[in-house]
Amino acid sequence: MPSSDTLRVDARSHGRPVAPSRSPWRPLGLDEVTLTGGFWGDLQQLNASTMITHVEGWLERLGWTGNFDAAVEGRLPLSRQGREFSDSEIYKLLEAMAWEVGRTGDADLDRRLRALAARVAAAQEPDGYIGTMFGRPGQRPRWSDLEWGHELYCIGHLIQAGVARARTFGDDEIVRVAVRAADHVCDVFGADGPQQGVCGHPEIEVALVELSRVTGERRYLDQARLFVERRGHGLLGEIDFGPAYFQDDVPVREATVLAGHAVRALYLAAAAVDLAVEDGDDELLGAVAGQVRTTLARRTYLTGGMGAHHEGESFGADFELPPDRSYSETCAGIASVMVNHRLLLQTGAALHADAVERALYNVVATSPAQDGKAFYYTNPLHQRTPGREVAADEVSPRAASSLRAPFFAVSCCPTNVTRTVASLAAYVASVDDSGVQLHQYAPATIRTELGGGRAVELEVSTAYPHDGRVVVRAVQAPADGWTLTLRVPSWAHGAQVTTGDGTTTDAAPGYVAVAGPAQGTHVVLDLPVAARWTWADPRVDAVRGQVAVERGPLVMALESVDLGTDVAHAVVTTQAPPVERDGQVLVPVARRPLPDVSWPFGPQRAASPAVTDLVPLVPYHAWAERGPSTMRVWLPVE
Amino acid sequence: MPSSDTLRVDARSHGRPVAPSRSPWRPLGLDEVTLTGGFWGDLQQLNASTMITHVEGWLERLGWTGNFDAAVEGRLPLSRQGREFSDSEIYKLLEAMAWEVGRTGDADLDRRLRALAARVAAAQEPDGYIGTMFGRPGQRPRWSDLEWGHELYCIGHLIQAGVARARTFGDDEIVRVAVRAADHVCDVFGADGPQQGVCGHPEIEVALVELSRVTGERRYLDQARLFVERRGHGLLGEIDFGPAYFQDDVPVREATVLAGHAVRALYLAAAAVDLAVEDGDDELLGAVAGQVRTTLARRTYLTGGMGAHHEGESFGADFELPPDRSYSETCAGIASVMVNHRLLLQTGAALHADAVERALYNVVATSPAQDGKAFYYTNPLHQRTPGREVAADEVSPRAASSLRAPFFAVSCCPTNVTRTVASLAAYVASVDDSGVQLHQYAPATIRTELGGGRAVELEVSTAYPHDGRVVVRAVQAPADGWTLTLRVPSWAHGAQVTTGDGTTTDAAPGYVAVAGPAQGTHVVLDLPVAARWTWADPRVDAVRGQVAVERGPLVMALESVDLGTDVAHAVVTTQAPPVERDGQVLVPVARRPLPDVSWPFGPQRAASPAVTDLVPLVPYHAWAERGPSTMRVWLPVE
Numbered sequence A, B: 001m002p003s004s005d006t007l008r009v010d011a012r013s014h015g016r017p018v019a020p021s022r023s024p025w026r027p028l029g030l031d032e033v034t035l036t037g038g039f040w041g042d043l044q045q046l047n048a049s050t051m052i053t054h055v056e057g058w059l060e061r062l063g064w065t066g067n068f069d070a071a072v073e074g075r076l077p078l079s080r081q082g083r084e085f086s087d088s089e090i091y092k093l094l095e096a097m098a099w100e101v102g103r104t105g106d107a108d109l110d111r112r113l114r115a116l117a118a119r120v121a122a123a124q125e126p127d128g129y130i131g132t133m134f135g136r137p138g139q140r141p142r143w144s145d146l147e148w149g150h151e152l153y154c155i156g157h158l159i160q161a162g163v164a165r166a167r168t169f170g171d172d173e174i175v176r177v178a179v180r181a182a183d184h185v186c187d188v189f190g191a192d193g194p195q196q197g198v199c200g201h202p203e204i205e206v207a208l209v210e211l212s213r214v215t216g217e218r219r220y221l222d223q224a225r226l227f228v229e230r231r232g233h234g235l236l237g238e239i240d241f242g243p244a245y246f247q248d249d250v251p252v253r254e255a256t257v258l259a260g261h262a263v264r265a266l267y268l269a270a271a272a273v274d275l276a277v278e279d280g281d282d283e284l285l286g287a288v289a290g291q292v293r294t295t296l297a298r299r300t301y302l303t304g305g306m307g308a309h310h311e312g313e314s315f316g317a318d319f320e321l322p323p324d325r326s327y328s329e330t331c332a333g334i335a336s337v338m339v340n341h342r343l344l345l346q347t348g349a350a351l352h353a354d355a356v357e358r359a360l361y362n363v364v365a366t367s368p369a370q371d372g373k374a375f376y377y378t379n380p381l382h383q384r385t386p387g388r389e390v391a392a393d394e395v396s397p398r399a400a401s402s403l404r405a406p407f408f409a410v411s412c413c414p415t416n417v418t419r420t421v422a423s424l425a426a427y428v429a430s431v432d433d434s435g436v437q438l439h440q441y442a443p444a445t446i447r448t449e450l451g452g453g454r455a456v457e458l459e460v461s462t463a464y465p466h467d468g469r470v471v472v473r474a475v476q477a478p479a480d481g482w483t484l485t486l487r488v489p490s491w492a493h494g495a496q497v498t499t500g501d502g503t504t505t506d507a508a509p510g511y512v513a514v515a516g517p518a519q520g521t522h523v524v525l526d527l528p529v530a531a532r533w534t535w536a537d538p539r540v541d542a543v544r545g546q547v548a549v550e551r552g553p554l555v556m557a558l559e560s561v562d563l564g565t566d567v568a569h570a571v572v573t574t575q576a577p578p579v580e581r582d583g584q585v586l587v588p589v590a591r592r593p594l595p596d597v598s599w600p601f602g603p604q605r606a607a608s609p610a611v612t613d614l615v616p617l618v619p620y621h622a623w624a625e626r627g628p629s630t631m632r633v634w635l636p637v638e
Helices: A038-061 A066-072 A086-104 A107-122 A151-168 A173-189 A204-215 A218-230 A262-279 A282-298 A330-347 A350-364 A412-422 B038-061 B066-072 B086-104 B107-122 B151-168 B173-189 B204-215 B218-230 B262-279 B282-298 B330-347 B350-364 B412-422
Strands: A033-035 A429-432 A435-438 A444-450 A454-462 A469-476 A483-488 A495-498 A504-507 A510-515 A522-526 A532-536 A546-551 A554-559 A570-572 A579-581 A584-591 A612-619 B033-035 B429-432 B435-438 B444-450 B454-462 B469-476 B483-488 B495-498 B504-507 B510-515 B522-526 B532-536 B546-551 B554-559 B570-572 B579-581 B584-591 B612-619
Touching: A033 A038, A038 A086, A038 A107, A038 A412, A066 A086, A066 A107, A086 A107, A086 A151, A086 A412, A107 A151, A107 A173, A151 A173, A151 A204, A173 A204, A173 A218, A204 A218, A204 A262, A218 A262, A262 A282, A262 A330, A282 A330, A282 A350, A330 A350, A330 A412, A350 A412, A350 A483, A350 A554, A429 A444, A435 A444, A435 A454, A469 A483, A483 A522, A495 A510, A546 A584, A554 A584, B033 B038, B038 B086, B038 B107, B038 B412, B066 B086, B066 B107, B086 B107, B086 B151, B086 B412, B107 B151, B107 B173, B151 B173, B151 B204, B173 B204, B173 B218, B204 B218, B204 B262, B218 B262, B262 B282, B262 B330, B282 B330, B282 B350, B330 B350, B330 B412, B350 B412, B350 B483, B350 B554, B429 B444, B435 B444, B435 B454, B469 B483, B483 B522, B495 B510, B546 B584, B554 B584
Parallel strands: A435 A483, B435 B483
Antiparallel strands: A033 A444, A429 A435, A444 A454, A454 A469, A469 A522, A483 A510, A495 A504, A495 A522, A532 A546, A546 A554, A554 A612, A570 A584, A579 A584, A584 A612, B033 B444, B429 B435, B444 B454, B454 B469, B469 B522, B483 B510, B495 B504, B495 B522, B532 B546, B546 B554, B554 B612, B570 B584, B579 B584, B584 B612
16 A cells, blocks of 8 residues: 555646546646636636635634644644534645645745645644544544544545645645545445445545545545445434435435535535546446436526525425525535536536536636635525625624625635635646647636647637637647637527638537647637526426526626615516626616515506616626625516 | 412313403303314314324324333433423323313313323422433433523423313313422522523423413513513524524514524514513514514415425525425414414404414314324425325434324424314404404304303304305394404405395405394305415515415415326416316316426527316315325416
8 A cells, every 4th residue: 555655646647636547538737727817817816815815814713723733732622623524624725725836836835835734744643544523532432423523524625635735746745644544544444444334424535536546546446436335325324314415315326316415415426427437337427427417407506506405505306496595505516516527528518518617607706705805605596685794804603694704614615615716727628639628718828738749739818708709829739630629608509610711610509629720820719698588497486487697608696786776676578688788788677666565475466667777787706796785696577 | 489289270261272361352262162063173073083192102102201201210311212302292292182171071081181191290300390301310401401402392381281281170280290390490590590591492481471371370470571581682502503593683572573493483472472461561562463464474375384494494584485495384383373363362453363264274284184193294385296105103204304294203293283273262263342253264152251241152154164154143142232253364355244134245354343143143254265366476586477276265286196297397377267166176277398408597498389278276285195296386377
């Protein structure tokens, strides 16, 4: 088995967050794709300048980082701060730092990463166990609460931090800590180990597969398989939410749709894809792909958000997607990106890249405030009562509040956002032997190799999503020809591709493959991003008689600050398309007075007269940036 | 203070579940009103023949009753069964038995009541404390978990059992147990007591006011006031749901609408009304009346059900009333009946009697299966996936399941139904010095006295709600004239009253007062119960573009067993009123095929062709009596 003495790190990963050993489309890493500006580049800058530091400061201030020092100094459990999963936030921050250092080489951040890693490393027990919540005198024994204890979950995030560091730097302290912890997990939970359970919150599984990819160690893969295959047989103890909450009701290869706690279901699905890929388990891959397709068809919000129930933070029934009570946890959006990216690489199905784009723009980007110092945990599509301002030094006690808050008592989302944003470049493109596939459109440079070591360097220029034109210029390209594959989003009816010779052809939604531009030339993709009305399938009863507005990949929202009154009073007319004017999207809205009633049900009432005028919408990701407001994505239709 | 030696019981209560010392309209008790058949009489029969015995058997089988024996025999905590509030189920059963024995004089039931009371009594500690969950070696100390421990809640239900027995029988063992427990609570939680907290679950408050009424003891009233006034100041510890969950965020007299856990909010409101009445605290009474009016206007389902959130079993925001995710706990329906009945007696406002009727027919009556051996805990208005049959010997682990189950791990509803149904007669009528007010229409005899001891006996004959005709015959009536006041439900536009001389007059919704019929004559009320379309206020977004059908006070529902396919495919047309034929209500329904989609949002699609025919609806209270089914109350409109 690997140890700190023999550790080999796969240097070929190029800083890839996901590195399957086989895939029709090979992912590109952070040293192959650089975001050079635009929507995502700017968010990465905000992450670098503010979000990572913000999270780092809060973890310190709340004492969650200090738990590791307390462990070393024998001050646990008395001095312990935070919930049972607080260790994981430090690990996710370490992962974010690792991607960020890998992306930019920031020396100061690298120093902070090493210092933080050293504090974590100091708390590792001689046998490799690490965790501040269990196992000391006065604490419950290790592994005594697999249902809620989150011990393996935390170690999973530690391993992901190690994987990120290994892929962006190489062998390092946090990598060795992760390997020792993984070895310990295998000792304890292996086929012959004393523990034969699984963790209530999947995460260790996906982490172990990646660690196996990084180190080449089969043992981690085997352990991941044990965890995945054990699950669904009722090994976990009874909880109020029932076994579906943590996907212990049905084996993952037998499920037909994602269910239960959304983040748990999605992390498990990501692990199952990775496992299936490494082992050539096409049955498992097919099962998860089917579950995700059904989930996209029936259990996903317009925003790409997942999880309809506050109770159990879980998926609802098919088509049960209430906008005012959507949970749509930020972490579930991130987890959907993880799963769909993995399936995209394996299947080449555009709907997975569409899902990644939708969740990135409308869930992940919605969470952080424009100043990078507050985050959404839940992402409802309808806010009935104005939120309140959360003070800059206030911990929101309710993770599920629909307020951006500096931090939460359950604060999984801010750290998850930082690690995701730092590694965003990985979602832009992939390659195969014959060419490059562009999945997400952002100003970027792409440097990679096709089959036969043929170098290609592309420069992507675009103001997407504001503008629909994407220019892909070949700075360097193989002389013997290559293929450029471009994603046309599902909504982009009327897209066109113009090649270097000026030929323009229509491109239907899905992927369009064109001759790769010769060195020094370019290809232009024109996507029709004009604002459009979007309707829901009749089975989404909660938004019947309502319409949404989308512009390109952006879901739009109406806010009371623009309407001048509560959005409950708004009714739109849809005879004409939404108006675009001066960079704004406007829709004809009547403000219909709604009188007080003593009982809200009875004979049909005539609509009261109303004045209609054009009211601007905001991108959903930017809502609530101008003070407390009511908001709705789905607008009642006259 | 009262003790078992000096206990005086107010024999003037006539078996009244609620006996305010002052009210414009005085309630009638179980020895004044007898249900003689019909919808409610039949349900009382089922309660007597089956439901009470069913509950009694399950409490024994699960060992919750046995907890009291285990306490006596020193087998706690090892032998303890059930959740922290399981004692309350035995007390609610005792209350049901007391009303039932009071109603019928059933000697066998009286014997069982006494035997059960004796087992409870044996577990009472010398200082009056009673409870099987706290205070013994190996258990947590008494009152150490006011947030979740339910100790005072349980004692509240014990007191209610004592009150019921006192009012239907007089001094008896369970009455003395209740008094001793109440004295202990006053000792511990009084103004100078060692504990200055409140219970996480209100119930002790309303119980103490009633015990004060029964015994004439001011001390219990004072204690109830202390509990009510302490609440809302953050005395309870922090919980994940936040302080609003148990109404500890704002004092009850400052709240503007009911919020948080619905049952808790309603039990507290009932106590506040009682307290306000006894102390002449019109500010408090006005506050609660306003809260309830706003709750009826904005936070109540068409069925009269309350509580929109599964999470926290709580009220949602104004007009947030999702039919597919309605919690609408049976106990909240019962608690709404309690509160609205109290407010009706004080205010004479018909909307409170309307609310009682709505909740009785569409929530309380929905809970029990037609065989009396299974119960709903939650009462959703839209069932998206067919339920499954719950075996006759299966405890449903999920209280919130939308299945009628023989019993639940959290099983507050079945016992609550039994005590409510046994005391239903109390909601039918009230009196004042000059006459009788009829609030609910059921075959019944009413024997009471008006001012000056003038006896009146009425016989109410009706097939309501099937038929709208109600005949009120005066078997005995004061010779000097009296007033009969009849409620016309809010939906009953076109109601008419025909007096003994054949004169027919129109009666608008609200209360209509007519000359009381002379002895031997009658008055006829005709209510237009024909099926009608009911629409929701536009702010109830979740049912936009949908319509419900009501017939008289009954909410109707469409079931897949009648439609022949999933109700997701149903679309109705509303040009003509619903059809009534052979005792059935039918509506024109198109079955619109809904193809699979890969993404459920996009451009507007043309509706697929559909065949329309008449499909029968069932009363909502009778749904799911023919096997697993999908169901919806709110029907999409073409």
